[in-house]
Amino acid sequence: MAENAETAEITAERIPTVIVDDVDIVYRVNGTGAGRGTATAALNRILGGRRKAEARAGVRTVHAVRKVSFTAYKGEAIGLIGTNGSGKSTLLKAVAGLLPTENGRIFTHGQPSLLGVNAALMNDLTGERNVHLGGLAMGMSREEVRERYDDIVGFSGINEKGDFITLPMRTYSSGMAARLRFSIAAAKDHDVLLIDEALATGDRSFQKRSEDRIRELRKEAGTVFLVSHNNKSIRDTCDRVLWLERGELRMDGPTDEVLEAYEAFTNPKAGKAEPKKQTKVSVPA
Amino acid sequence: MSQALDTPSPPAAPSAPAEDPAVLAARYGLTVSGARPTLPAYVGQLWQRRHFITAFATAKLTSQYSQAKLGQVWQVATPLLNAAVYYFIFGVLMGTKRNVPDYVPFLVTGVFVWTFTQSSVMAGTRAISGSLGLVRALHFPRASLPISYCLQQLQQLLFSMCALFVILLCFGVPPALSWVLVIPALTLQFTFNTGLALVMARMGAKTPDIAQLMPFLLRTWMYVSGVMWSIDKMLSGKDLPHIVLVLLQANPAAIYIDLMRFALIDSFHASQLPPHVWLWATGWALLSGVGGFIYFWKAEETYGRG
Numbered sequence: 001m002a003e004n005a006e007t008a009e010i011t012a013e014r015i016p017t018v019i020v021d022d023v024d025i026v027y028r029v030n031g032t033g034a035g036r037g038t039a040t041a042a043l044n045r046i047l048g049g050r051r052k053a054e055a056r057a058g059v060r061t062v063h064a065v066r067k068v069s070f071t072a073y074k075g076e077a078i079g080l081i082g083t084n085g086s087g088k089s090t091l092l093k094a095v096a097g098l099l100p101t102e103n104g105r106i107f108t109h110g111q112p113s114l115l116g117v118n119a120a121l122m123n124d125l126t127g128e129r130n131v132h133l134g135g136l137a138m139g140m141s142r143e144e145v146r147e148r149y150d151d152i153v154g155f156s157g158i159n160e161k162g163d164f165i166t167l168p169m170r171t172y173s174s175g176m177a178a179r180l181r182f183s184i185a186a187a188k189d190h191d192v193l194l195i196d197e198a199l200a201t202g203d204r205s206f207q208k209r210s211e212d213r214i215r216e217l218r219k220e221a222g223t224v225f226l227v228s229h230n231n232k233s234i235r236d237t238c239d240r241v242l243w244l245e246r247g248e249l250r251m252d253g254p255t256d257e258v259l260e261a262y263e264a265f266t267n268p269k270a271g272k273a274e275p276k277k278q279t280k281v282s283v284p285a
Numbered sequence: 286m287s288q289a290l291d292t293p294s295p296p297a298a299p300s301a302p303a304e305d306p307a308v309l310a311a312r313y314g315l316t317v318s319g320a321r322p323t324l325p326a327y328v329g330q331l332w333q334r335r336h337f338i339t340a341f342a343t344a345k346l347t348s349q350y351s352q353a354k355l356g357q358v359w360q361v362a363t364p365l366l367n368a369a370v371y372y373f374i375f376g377v378l379m380g381t382k383r384n385v386p387d388y389v390p391f392l393v394t395g396v397f398v399w400t401f402t403q404s405s406v407m408a409g410t411r412a413i414s415g416s417l418g419l420v421r422a423l424h425f426p427r428a429s430l431p432i433s434y435c436l437q438q439l440q441q442l443l444f445s446m447c448a449l450f451v452i453l454l455c456f457g458v459p460p461a462l463s464w465v466l467v468i469p470a471l472t473l474q475f476t477f478n479t480g481l482a483l484v485m486a487r488m489g490a491k492t493p494d495i496a497q498l499m500p501f502l503l504r505t506w507m508y509v510s511g512v513m514w515s516i517d518k519m520l521s522g523k524d525l526p527h528i529v530l531v532l533l534q535a536n537p538a539a540i541y542i543d544l545m546r547f548a549l550i551d552s553f554h555a556s557q558l559p560p561h562v563w564l565w566a567t568g569w570a571l572l573s574g575v576g577g578f579i580y581f582w583k584a585e586e587t588y589g590r591g
Contacts, residue, residue: 016313021306071309097319098421098589106318107310111424119418120341124348133344136337137423168351 017192017223018072018095018112023104025065025090025247064090066247067104072192074109077224079238079255081231081262087247088227092194095225109222112192113138115185123170127158127180130169134184148187155213156183157206179206186213193221197228211236231259321586322426324579330426338429342436364445367400368393368452375513384518386552390453394549395512397449398542401442402478403503408434409482410499413490413588420589427588428581431486435479442471449549458550466548474541476570480577487581490588510538517557534559537569 065087072078080088093099095106096114120137121130131152135145156179158164158172169177195214214237218224228234234241234255241258243251245265251258310316322330331338350359371392385391412431413420420427446467454460489495511519516533533539540562546553559565 016309016315019306019310019315069306071306093421095318097424100319100587105307107306107315108318109313109315112318113424114422119416119422122344122348124351125344129344133337133340136334136340137419137425139334139337139425142336 015074015222016071017074017109018225019107020068020070020091020095021105021107023065023068023091023094023106024063024102025087025094025099026102027062027064027090029060029062064247065094065244068244068247068249069104070242070249070252072223072225074222076240077218077226077238079234079241080225080227080244081229081234081241081258082244082250083266086244088244089196091244092196092225092227095192096194108192110191112194113188113190115190115193115195118181121169121181121184124168126168127153127165127172130180131165131184134181135187138185138188140188152183152187155186155209156180175203182210186210186217189220190217191221192223192225193217194225195227231263235259319586321582324582327426327428327582327585331428331432334425334429337425338433338436341429341433342440345434345437346440360441360444361448364397364400365448365452368396371396371513385515387456387458387550389456390449390458390550391515391546391553392513393449393452394546395542397442397445398474398545399507399510399512399538400445401438401474402481402538402541403507404441405435405438405478405482406485406503407496407499408438409485410489410496412482412486414493414496417589427486427585428483428578431482431581432479435475435482438478439471439475453549458552461551463548463551467545470541470544470548470566473544473566473570476574477537477541478573480570480573480575483577483581484573487584490584506538509533510536510542512542515557516543535565537565537573540566540569 068091080092082088090099092114094101095108096112097106097108098114120134122133125133131149132145135148135152136142140148153159153165156176158176158180164172164176169180172180211233214224214226218237224237226234226237238255241251241253241255241262242249243258243262251261321327346360347357350356353359355362372389376388376392409431412434413427416430420430485495485499511533516539520530520533540559543553543558544562544566547555547558
């Protein structure tokens, strides 16, 4: 995969597919802190100036992503790494156009799609109905869903142990449900594909199949973003890595370099004490 | 915080040195992510998702009773039980029925038609705020959700209508050609409800507290809409100010209820309908449908955020 991308870079002009320009993302959370309980605080929130009231009445702001800029090009597979709560998933959702940016802008080629249909599926419906519903929710036409139905069910392997696809999803084991969800989500081809830790689902053989499918999707898609805590799957699939820490873009570069620095950061006492002297990295913000 | 980068961002820097991102984006035809589409484009997107809208409504409807032993029987049993309760309270205990011929069909029609509007508004209020997971996970025109919820209520009403036809026949109301009027009446009411649900969806998305307030507003609205009593009979012989009369008669819920009664019950005569009733019904439907849609679309890019 890496060779493919590199040759493409050398021969053809690099075509940007996602441009993130100085983006901040802020969450507002209602009713946190001390303000919530008291009636006066709630009144303050309703009356009076919004900002002041927000500060007083327990609306807290969480600055999840700070001034991040990067440009992604066609044919790249980009890994997003960082400790929990560092803003990886938030950034991904903003690229997908599902979260607003407080400042800055995100330009994209076509409509990037987040790989995931969990929320569209209903536990009380049969697997079969959920395949249809999930496909339609992702924007496939009825014919497309019908065409791919057998592939989806086959890929998920739900029917390997009997006719489970006609049972309600609430009867599935969590692993089976996760497999079906991934299979539905991965059934569509995308221009820009965003994957949020989807590789960790299912048993070993299914993980293998998922990784293959992601490679396939990457070939068809212009650009793939992958959020994962599994450094191995990042190394296997990505040729460029963005490292986010506390919402800030800490590092952006080839997979090996960034992962090395990241591993040194998360596990500072691990023997081979910082091969390159990277003072800024090892100082926690 | 680009100064915090250790390596001076190797892939991005060499090819395009400090080009303005907006210019670069324009050159390659990139568009701003999550921007609101134009109104015609939005309608187009919505049309593309029509199968999702219907599939989502049906899925919601069938999953509702899927854990119950009696299953889909509840689709018909629930409205029937509802009607029975209202009959017991208003027909037997309070004796409202004395002035109204065919009181049971009169009451049941009113309850079913009102429930359609009521539950559409309630579902609309929660359409966005209750489906945040879906809104935050997938990209689709958000109006799909309130419309889909209203469609679910319409399907529910059609089940109720089956029960209603049985009740009508049991109470000796003969089938008539005027029953066909049910179709335009329901179409108009559905448009009205959807518009209202779209308005409530936007308000409920911004201020979830509205969902707590709505039951009270809706109950008040129900009592002035003549669900259990005949506005016409109640008003005759009373000397009310003209404005109150006009307001009571222009109330869209009352209009849709009376239209349905006029269509179904032969003892409910045209003289009991307010003047220009079909015009009113169409006007309310258009005002609410078009206005609600535009109002909802205006905030399209803000749903599911923050």
